[in-house]
């Protein structure tokens with residue numbers, strides 16, 4: 434008999450599905466792997482521990498990244514993305530920029546969490562991130578080692594996902610918010626991860642009846658080849674008002690004369706680093722065709 438459930442762990446090919454007050458270790462029909470943590474699914478129960486995923490229900494949202502040929506689903510049905518960053522170890526501003534674009538493309542609100550505020554290096558990194566606040570993104574500064582309660586009001590009523598480079602503190606945040614659940618889940622993941630400390634799979638935790646949190650594995654890259662060249666500029670909030678004012682209606686904002694975005698950058702309305710990111714992504718989108 435089929436029953437409904439939700440994927441709360443995704444190991445790539447194996448999934449843990451929560452259904453009612455039970456969890457099942459699941460495989461998928463035909464070895465389908467296009468399921469993500471947070472997906473609402475139908476399962477066929479085989480026994481007390483095992484079930485098979487038959488398919489997903491419609492998704493409200495899907496956050497994913499795509500390198501040239503590989504699609505990596507990050508989380509489904511999330512309403513907020515927390516990009517977790519810290520001054521140590523070496524944060525990448527490009528990765529932040531790419532993640533913000535993926536959030537804009539998926540129509541999910543991103544929030545930037547600057548973790549490790551206890552470290553002296555944090556001030557300089559926070560300064561570098563101020564322009565993102567001007568773009569309308571919320572920045573929250575915390576020290577997860579001391580607690581993550583400042584995030585609670587932002588998590589409330591949402592299904593949130595933590596994304597970011599490895600070592601920025603996503604798991605520390607999860608543990609601070611959910612000491613008991615994390616300890617319980619630690620048992621499952623230890624058996625599967627053979628004692629590794631780094632997060633190797635996405636995991637969904639319940640904060641309360643309507644607030645849920647997904648911790649995801651650390652990212653080193655964030656491929657956006659699912660976003661077409663013409664779509665990219667519209668995902669940069671500061672570029673929107675200039676789109677449509679270039680001399681050529683199909684301007685790619687690279688070599689063309691009288692490009693409204695390049696002019697806006699010269700006039701100080703668009704930071705050069707952001708225009709360079711756009712141009713780099715347009716190059717990649719055009720070359721990968």
Ligand SMILES: Nc1nc2c(ncn2[C@@H]2O[C@H](COP(=O)(O)OP(=O)(O)OP(=O)(O)O)[C@@H](O)[C@H]2O)c(=O)[nH]1
Nearest residue numbers: 549576577578599600601602603604605631632651
């Ligand atoms: N100083 C300081 N260190 C922190 C803080 N939060 C986390 N750390 C440390 O940063 C390191 C990485 O933390 P994790 O929570 O494992 O990072 P992660 O983002 O989950 O990393 P992955 O699982 O690899 O994706 C650990 O040594 C933490 O103790 C903080 O607020 N201040």
Ligand SMILES: [Zn+2]
Nearest residue numbers: 679684686692
């Ligand atoms: Zn242009």
